[in-house]
Amino acid sequence: MRIYKKEGNTVEILCFPSEKVEKGDYLFIEDPKANRGLVTQVVDVQFANVPGILEELLRDSTTDDYVHGGNFDPLEVSSHINHIQDALVLICKIRGAVQNGKLLVNPSWLPSRSKSKIKRLPITSLLTFVKINEDLPIDVGETKEASVLAIDARALDGKLNIVTGKKETGKSHLSKLLVLGLIDYGATVVVLDLNGEYVNLGFSSKGEKNEYYDKVHVLTSGANLKVSLAQMDLQVMLNILVHALNLPGTSTREFRRIWRFLQQRQAFTLQELGEAIRNWKCNQHVRDALFSRYYSLLNSGFFTDNLAEATTFEELFQKVQTGGALVLNLRDVSSVDRQIVVEYMLGKLVELLTEWKMRAVFLFAEEAHLYLRETYWDDIVTRMRHFGVFTTFVTNQPDTIRENIYRQADNIFLFNFTNERDLETVSRAARVDSETVKSIARDLPPHYCLILGKAVKDFPMVAKVKALDVQTMGHTRLFFTDKD
Amino acid sequence: MLIEQLNYTTTPRYNFPQTLENLQLPQQFIELSLRSMRNVEEEYFQPNEMTFNRSAMENPEDAMPVFGNHGSFTIESIPLKPLLEDTPVAAVDVSSIKVGETETGILCAIRGAIVWKTESRYKYLRLGPFPFHITEENKKEIYNLFRRYYFETSEEASASSLINMQTRMGNLLERWLQMGVSCSSHNSIILWDGSLTAGTADSPVNVMSKLLEIARNRLNTVLAFSKTTHLRLLGHRLTDFVRKSQPPCLLQINGFPVYSGPMFPLGNVYVAKLTHGVCSFRLDIDRKIPREQEIEAVRKLLGNDLLIQSYPETLRLAHIFSTFTANEVIGIQRFIVQQCRLKVIARPNVRRLLFGPFGKGSEG
Known part of the structure; x- marks a missing residue:
């Protein structure tokens, strides 16, 4: 040469x-x-x-x-x-x-x-x-030379990460691997699981309980995830109403008054809220708007007046404080309900972190554009990161993530893309030149990942993601099933 | 040594195989190449930057005759109709190229190609490339060995200057291939690149006559196409006279050519315009065959070969297959450097040094 x-x-x-x-x-x-x-x-x-x-x-x-x-x-x-x-x-x-x-x-x-x-x-x-592999190695897979490639868990700490690639290339597999790797080192992980792919992380591929069984807690809205109005902060509720349920400004102001009214009466139940809206002296249009949102909240199944069945996040986070994951199962949850749950979860997270009830949380968000409101993107990258929410976005549609997220991403785990536009989007990442992204990612075989950023000390590396002995696959309903 | 590693079949002198596919070079030719290369080991080697293919026959191609200005000639246009009788067409071409210089001589490579068309299919045999290291010491030995081998002549000829040696060796190889084709073919059209003018060191009259005789005896007809001609008639280029004729046709000049020096034409000279287009060529046809057979041979060529711009495809392919590309020259240079453990040096280009960007000609 x-x-x-x-x-x-x-x-x-x-x-x-x-x-x-x-x-x-x-x-x-x-x-x-x-x-x-x-x-x-x-x-x-x-x-x-x-x-x-x-x-x-x-x-x-x-x-x-x-x-x-x-x-x-x-x-x-x-x-x-x-x-x-x-x-x-x-x-x-x-x-x-x-x-x-x-x-x-x-x-x-x-x-x-x-x-x-x-x-x-x-x-x-x-x-x-x-010195990529330091004292907290997470075994990602193996290099082309069949040597182990492990990244340091610290490289994910306080960082913004993106896992992207086209469908069925192994993105979720890698993010599960990262989740489990972080759990191994005692980290608290929250997964916004859109397709119910992470719910079986506590089981081996044979369906037996594995070492993570007690550390992975699956929360399904309406089933084991319900909250009472008394647990709600006004701001979180307003966020839900405004961002998830599109409540107009005038109605929001009326709702604020109703909320304070209920607060004074110490009567935070759904029934009381319904009654208050019905009897509230206000414009009929406002009342109608409030009622329609009220019924949305009611029908989501996420809210309960039964305090015994209400989920206490403080307790949940306590369980995973020494290493564990809360998997928010958003499978089979309607778009609006998804947003309600996510709004609540993120609001609660910030609340707990602000009060130093938790040190930090690693948030894994699959296809976040389907439930994250516009303003959250910047919030996650800037404000929430300072509170201790370290996010990993997982998506097969890279253009759903904003350009500024790519620019500020510390680590990118890139799987195969063949579409020029997708490659163009990812190549905006600041941590590497666009030529590297476009040229290498285009030729990556399935389950091979190009790792860019701090995790590899800015020496881009290709790894074959290792297999996991956990039930990793999301359940895709098929028309043609095996005869036997 | 490299010579011991090779294992190849040889062809006894003039004992040519029955088919062109089996045509092989005599062992002595290959040994000559290897022997010449042995004396170059561990020398300094300056690869040639400017590489020009030299077609064999470059010099004698357009050797005279000169048509005198005495007014006793006539020009006859012969219209042609393709004769579709199935006749094989074969063509030979050889290229040589200088690939570099050593401390003691020049390194060149020679390659020959035979292309033949039978049953609507073109086939080819490429021979080479054969690298040669020619020095002042070995040039005479190489040249006379060639001559002795091919022309069966013990009479020694003076080898030319080093610069011309590659062309002359190419000519000798071409004659050998022409001989091979003449011996292997029967009732065929044989296309040569160049003319049928004899009398040079590489084209002795007796050798050329023998070549044509062998071809004739096997009912072959040799048609020699010259790509360029400087032949003039009344001051006009010979090929210009065919402009107004309707192709396909031949233009025959009946007259008394005057020959200069030792040159001797073994063919009748025609101007061939075989297709529409701007090109026409000087065509020499063995003068010892009857005129009707001459015309018939060209008609058979029209009926059996593809002609583009009046030039036969078989001959065009032979040229293409023998020509060296720049990439091949680099490959040959690499072969020589590796086999002979040469040390590559780059001598300063004097023209470039003196004239900068204006020094565009060859060095020297």
Whole structure:
């Protein structure tokens, strides 16, 4: 391998097919005289622009259909000619530099083109060198070289993460792996589970209880997840009414008065609320608006007047304080009810965190655009993060996540995308150049993930996500079922 | 050593195989290539940046005759009709290229191609590339070995300057391939690149006559197409006279050509305009075959081969298959460097040094 060109942070390396190098591999360009080197990553493999190649190919294509023949080449020169034809140019991105044994991020020098030696840098060496796997490793899977790739749980702590890729590439699988990894280190995890995929995390693939059985608590709205009005904070209730149920401003002001009225009377029940709306002196339109929302709350099944069956989040969080997950099962829950539940949950989370009843929470949100209101996106990235809500968005529609979320994402776990637009969206992430994202992600096979960001110390790595011995699959109802 | 590693079949001299597919080069040719390369080991090698294919026959192609300005000639246009009688068409072409220089000589490569068309299918056999290291010391030996081998002549000829050696060796290989095709074919049209003018060191009259005789004896007809001609008649380029003729046709110049020096034409010279288009070519046809057979041979060519811009596809393919591309030159250079453990150097380009961006010609 030889250095051919360098432009910006892109180095082009000339390589022959016998030197097996693939996309995603790391190369070390060592300048022995200067005692320093560049760490580069192959983001694309192209054919070298060899002079005369067009003529060669045209001539060869002539022989395909209407001309047949053979070559008498006793000296076997043609093998050398083919070698030249197959010469490759590796498009590499500079990821760092090594000078006197130390890793530098922004090299300001160029290695010698004539004297430099280029060799493949095994991922294991790179992992050791950049100290990716520190004291809280979460085993993500294995690299192409079959070595274990583990990220540090700290790399998710206080961070904003995105897991994205097209359908059935393994996103949920990875996020489950991260959830369990965090639980192992005593973290509190909340999962907004849209499709009921996480509800069986406490069971092995054979359906037996596993080590996480007591740590994973599944909450289903209307079943084991109900709250009383007395547990509600006015602001949370207003958020539900305004954002989930679209209550207009005038009606909201009336509701606030009704709420205070009930507060003074210490009568926080659904029945009392209904009565209060009915008897409240206000415009008929306002009353109608309040009533329609009241019945929505009533029909959601999320609210109860029976204090015995009401869920106390403080207690729930207490259970998972030393490591565990609250899985909010949103499967079979209507869109409006989903928003009500999520509004309540997030409001409660912030409340508990503000009061320092909890240290921090890792929030995993699957397809968050289906239940998160517009204003929450910025809230999650900025305000809520400071309270200790560290979010991981999981989606197969990258354009549903706002651009500023990508810009601020600390880690991106990227699975295969073939659609240009999807790749374009993800490539806006600040932690890596768009060429890397577009080129590598396009060719990722299912269950292979390109990890970008702090988790890999900004050395993008491809990993085959490891299998989990838990019931991971979401239940998709099928028309054609197995006969037996 | 490389020579011991190779295992190839040889062809006894002039004992040609029955089919063109089985045509092989004599062992001595390959050994010559290897032997010449052995003396280059561990030398410095300067690869050629500017690579030009040289077609064999480049020089003698358009060797005279010169048509004198004495007014005793006539021009006859012969209209042609394709003759659809199934006749094989074969063509030969050879290319040589200089791939670089060493401390003691030049490195060149030669490749030949034979293309033939039978039953509506084109087939080809490519021979080579064969690299040669030619030095002042070995050039005479190489050249005379070639001549002795191909022309069965013990008479030594003076090898030309190093610069021309690649072309001359290419010519010799071409003659050998032409001989091979003549011996292997029967009742066929054989297309040569160039003319049927004999009398040069690479085209001795006796050798050329023998080639044509072998072809004739096997009922083959040799048609030699010259891509470029400087032949002029009354000051006009010969091929210009065919402009007004309706293709396909031949233009025959009846007159008394005057030959300069040792040149001797073994063919009748025609101008061939075989299709519509801007191109027409000088066509030499073995003069020892009857005129009717000459015309019939061209008609058979029309009926059996594809012609584009008056040029036969078989010959075009032979040219394409023998020509070196830039990519192949790099491959050959790599082969030589690896086999002979040469050290690659880049000598400064004097023209570039002196004239900067204006120094665009070849170095020197």
